[in-house]
Amino acid sequence: MSQSTQEPSVGTADRKDSPSRRFAADFCESRLAVGGLLVFLAILLVAVFAPQISPQDPYDLVALDILDSREPPGTQSVSGHLTFWLGTDAQGRDMLSAIFYGLRTSLLVGAMSGFIALCLGTCIGLMAGYFAGRVDTVIMRIVDLQLSFPSILVALMVLAVLGQGVDKIILALVIVQWAYYARTVRASVLAERQLEYVEAAQCMGLSRWRIAFRHLLPNCLPPLIVVGTVQVAHAIAVEATLSFLGLGLPPTEPSLGLLIANGFDYIMSGRYWISIFPGIALLITIASINLVGDQLRDVLNPRLQR
Amino acid sequence: MSVFIIRRLMQSVVVIFIMTLIVFFGVMVIGNPVDILIGQDCDGPCREKVIRSLGLHLPLHEQYLVFLKNALKGELGNSFKAGIPATHLILQRMPATLELAFCSFLIAVGLGIPLGIWAGLRPESLSGKVIMGGSILGFSLPSFWVGVMLMLLFAVELNWLPATGRGETVPVLGVEVSFLTLDGLRHLILPAVNLALFKLSLMVRLTRASVRENLLMDYIKFARAKGLSMNRIIFVHVLKNILIPIITVLGLELGNLIAFSVVTETIFAWPGMGKLLIDSIDVLDRPVVVAYLMITIFMFIMINLVVDILYSLLDPRVRLGDIKQ
Numbered sequence: 363m364s365q366s367t368q369e370p371s372v373g374t375a376d377r378k379d380s381p382s383r384r385f386a387a388d389f390c391e392s393r394l395a396v397g398g399l400l401v402f403l404a405i406l407l408v409a410v411f412a413p414q415i416s417p418q419d420p421y422d423l424v425a426l427d428i429l430d431s432r433e434p435p436g437t438q439s440v441s442g443h444l445t446f447w448l449g450t451d452a453q454g455r456d457m458l459s460a461i462f463y464g465l466r467t468s469l470l471v472g473a474m475s476g477f478i479a480l481c482l483g484t485c486i487g488l489m490a491g492y493f494a495g496r497v498d499t500v501i502m503r504i505v506d507l508q509l510s511f512p513s514i515l516v517a518l519m520v521l522a523v524l525g526q527g528v529d530k531i532i533l534a535l536v537i538v539q540w541a542y543y544a545r546t547v548r549a550s551v552l553a554e555r556q557l558e559y560v561e562a563a564q565c566m567g568l569s570r571w572r573i574a575f576r577h578l579l580p581n582c583l584p585p586l587i588v589v590g591t592v593q594v595a596h597a598i599a600v601e602a603t604l605s606f607l608g609l610g611l612p613p614t615e616p617s618l619g620l621l622i623a624n625g626f627d628y629i630m631s632g633r634y635w636i637s638i639f640p641g642i643a644l645l646i647t648i649a650s651i652n653l654v655g656d657q658l659r660d661v662l663n664p665r666l667q668r
Numbered sequence: 669m670s671v672f673i674i675r676r677l678m679q680s681v682v683v684i685f686i687m688t689l690i691v692f693f694g695v696m697v698i699g700n701p702v703d704i705l706i707g708q709d710c711d712g713p714c715r716e717k718v719i720r721s722l723g724l725h726l727p728l729h730e731q732y733l734v735f736l737k738n739a740l741k742g743e744l745g746n747s748f749k750a751g752i753p754a755t756h757l758i759l760q761r762m763p764a765t766l767e768l769a770f771c772s773f774l775i776a777v778g779l780g781i782p783l784g785i786w787a788g789l790r791p792e793s794l795s796g797k798v799i800m801g802g803s804i805l806g807f808s809l810p811s812f813w814v815g816v817m818l819m820l821l822f823a824v825e826l827n828w829l830p831a832t833g834r835g836e837t838v839p840v841l842g843v844e845v846s847f848l849t850l851d852g853l854r855h856l857i858l859p860a861v862n863l864a865l866f867k868l869s870l871m872v873r874l875t876r877a878s879v880r881e882n883l884l885m886d887y888i889k890f891a892r893a894k895g896l897s898m899n900r901i902i903f904v905h906v907l908k909n910i911l912i913p914i915i916t917v918l919g920l921e922l923g924n925l926i927a928f929s930v931v932t933e934t935i936f937a938w939p940g941m942g943k944l945l946i947d948s949i950d951v952l953d954r955p956v957v958v959a960y961l962m963i964t965i966f967m968f969i970m971i972n973l974v975v976d977i978l979y980s981l982l983d984p985r986v987r988l989g990d991i992k993q
Contacts, residue, residue: 507683510920510972515927515964522949522957523694599810606812607934607946622813626935629820630831638820641813649808 388661398653405647409466416459417444421614435635449635451624457635460621461643467617468647471528472598475535480590482536483543484579490544491551492574502548505541513538517600521609531610535597546589550582584662591655595648602644618644672980680973687965692735695958739962745955749948754959758941762963763843764834765940768932769925771847771860776867777918783868784875785902791880799872806869811928815862815935822858830855832937859936863929867921874917878910912982919975923968 390396408415435449435457448457490501508516520534554560555578563573602619604610606626611617616624618640625637719725726734738744747754787796823831836851837844846852882888883906891901930942937943941960948956 507686511965511968512924512927514930515968518927518930518945519691519694519961522945522961595808602810603812603931607931609946609949619812622816626816629816630824634820637816641810641816644810644813645808648810652808 385661389657392657392660395653395657398650398657401646402650402654405465405643405650406469408462409469412459412462412466416456416462418456418459420455420460420463434633448639449633451621451636457621457639460616461618461640464616464618464621464640465643465647467528467611467615468598468601468619468644471532471535471601471611471617472594475532475539475597475601476590476594478532479536479539479593480543480586483540484547484582484586486540487544487547488551488574488579488582491548492555492570492578498548501544505545508541509545513596513600514603517604518609521604526609526612528611528615531601531604534604535600538600539593539597542589542593543586546585547582550585551578554578554581588655588659588662591651591658595651595655598644598651599648618647673977676973676976680969683969684966687969688736688739688962689732691958691961691965692732695954744959744962747948747953747956749951749953749956754953754955755963757956758944758959758963761939761941761944763845764938765926765929765933765942767845767847768856768859768863768929768938768940769922771856772864772867772925773918773922775860775864776871776921780868780871781875781914784872785879785907787872788876788879788883789902791876796876800876803869803872806865807873809865811862811866812931812935814865815859815932818858818862819935829858831858834939859932859938862935863925863932866928867925870917870921871914874914875910878913879906882906882909912979915982916975916979919971919978923971926964926967 389399413419433450438445444456448461450456451460486501490498516538517534520537521530524530524533559577560573563577568577601610601617602622605617605619606623608623611620613620621640622637622644625633625635625640628636742755744754746752747757750757783799787799790796819831822829834846834852834855836849837846839845847856887905888901891905892898896905926942929938929940930945932938933940933942934946941963945957945960947953948960
C-alpha cells in the first residue's frame with residue numbers, strides 16, 4: 363500500500379517514505395491526537411515513577427498523621443513538612459500521592475488485562491478465521507453469546523462468583539474483553555486468507571500454524587491495535603466502576619475507582635476534593651487513550667488510505 | 669415469519685440452558701458453597717447435617733438437576749438475610765429498577781433523536797458541533813463519576829434536588845411507582861439523567877450519522893423534486909429510514925440500562941434490584957446473587973428475542989435472508 367504511490371526519487375527520499383515514518387507523519391496530522399499521546403505518556407511516567415515523585419508514601423501508615431485528615435487543598439501538614447496541594451483523605455493521606463499510586467494500579471490492571479485478552483482473543487480469532495468450519499461456528503457462537511451481555515454485567519457475574527482481588531479483577535476483565543479481539547481478528551483473517559500470499563505460502567508447503575501466525579497475524583495487526591487502545595481505556599473504566607462498587611480491588615491497593623468511592627462517603631459534607639481529583643485523573647487518562655485510539659483508527663483504516 | 673420466530677425461540681431456550689449451567693458451576697463448583705453457607709461455629713455433625721439439608725452431598729449432576737428443577741419453579745433458595753425466597757425479594761425490587769430504566773430510556777430517546785437530527789442536518793453549524801462535543805464527553809466520562817458529580821452539584825452545592833432514596837410512592841396496579849408524585853419525581857431526576865447520559869450520547873451519534881447518510885440518497889432528491897416540504901421529507905421519509913438501526917440499538921441498550929442501573933442505584937441509594945445485588949454481594953447472601961443473575965440473564969435473552977423479532981418485522985430483508993439460509 364505504502365510503496366505504490368511512491369514517486370521516482372533519489373537517495374534519501376526512499377528512507378523518508380518508510381512505512382513507519384509515513385505512519386508517524388499521518389498520526390501527527392491531528393494535533394489533538396498528538397496532545398493525547400503526550401498526556402498519556404506523561405501519565406505513564408507518573409505511574410511508573412510514582413514511588414519516586416510522590417510527596418508521601420500513602421501506604422506507609424507511620425508517615426500519616428490522623429490530625430491531617432480531610433484537610434482541603436493547599437493545607438500545610440501538621441508537621442509542617444509538606445503542603446497538601448489536593449487535600450487529604452480520611453486517613454490523612456496526601457491525595458496527590460494517593461492519585462499517583464492509584465494511577466499505577468489502574469494502568470497496571472488495564473494494561474495487564476488488555477494484554478492477556480489480546481493474546482487469548484487473537485489466538486482464538488485466528489483459529490476461528492483460518493480453520494473455519496465447525497471450529498469457527500462454535501467459537502463465533504460463544505463470542506456472539508457473550509457480546510449480547512453488557513460487559514459490566516459479565517464482570518459483575520465473574521466477581522460475584524470469585525470475590526475480590528487483583529488477579530480476579532484481571533481475570534474478569536480478560537473474560538469481558540477477549541471476545542472483541544477474537545471477533546476483530548477473525549474478520550480480518552477472513553479477508554486476508556483470500557489473498558495470493560496465503561495461497562503462495564500454502565503452495566510452498568508451510569504448515570497451517572506457520573501460515574496463521576507468521577503470515578496472517580502480522581497482516582491482521584492494524585485493526586487489532588485500534589481495538590486494543592479502545593479496549594484498554596474501556597478496561598480502566600470498567601475496573602474503576604467495579605472498584606467504586608466495592609467489588610474490584612481490595613482496599614490495600616486502591617485504584618482510582620476506590621479512591622473516588624472513599625471520597626464519596628464524604629461528599630454529603632461538602633468535602634469534594636477526596637473524590638473529584640481522582641475522578642479528573644481517571645477522566646484525563648481515559649480521554650487521552652481514546653484520542654490516540656481515534657487517530658489510530660483513522661490512520662490505519664485502509665478505506666481512508668491516501 | 670413463524671419459522672423465524674420458532675427458530676429464534678429455540679435458540680433462546682438453548683442459551684438459557686447454557687447460562688444456568690454456567691451460573692450453577694460458577695457458584696457451586698468454583699465458589700465453595702459449604703464454607704459460605706455454614707458458619708464457623710458449626711462443624712462435625714452439625715456441618716454434616718447442613719450439607720445434607722442443602723443437598724450438597726449429592727453428585728454434581730444430580731445437584732444440577734435439583735437446581736434446574738427448582739429454578740423452573742422459580743425457587744432459587746431463601747435469602748440468608750431476609751429469610752424470604754430470593755426471587756420474591758428481587759421481584760419486589762424490580763419495579764423500582766424498571767421505572768428508573770424506562771425513565772432514562774425516555775430521556776435518551778426523547779432528547780437523543782431530535783438532537784441527533786438537528787446535528788445531522790447542520791453538521792458544520794456551531795450548535796451541531798456543540799451537540800457532538802457534548803456527546804463525546806458523555807461517551808468518555810465514566811458514568812459513576814458523572815453520578816457523583818451530579819449529586820455534588822445539584823444535591824449538595826445547589827441543594828435543588830434530593831440526593832438519595834426514592835421519595836414518596838403511590839401504588840398503581842399494585843406496584844409502587846414514584847414518577848406520579850412531585851416528591852418522587854424530584855428523587856427520580858438525578859438518577860435517571862445519570863443513567864441516561866451514556867445512551868443519550870449514543871443516540872445522538874447514531875441518529876446524526878444515519879441522517880447524514882440518508883440525506884445523500886436518491887430518494888431525498890426525488891422527494892425534493894416532487895416538491896415535498898423539507899419538514900415532510902425529514903419527519904416522514906428520513907425518520908422512517910433511520911429507525912431501523914436505531915431500534916436495534918435501542919433494544920439492546922434497554923438491557924444495558926438495566927445492567928448499568930447497578931451503578932446508578934448504588935450511588936443514589938435507589939432501592940432497586942441493582943442495589944440489592946451489591947448489598948447481597950457485600951454480606952455474601954448467595955441465593956440472592958444467584959437469583960439476580962438468573963433473572964437478569966432471562967430478561968436479557970427475552971429482550972434480545974423481542975428485538976430480533978421486531979427487527980425482522982420492520983425490515984423484511986432480515987427475515988427473508990434468514991429463511992433462505
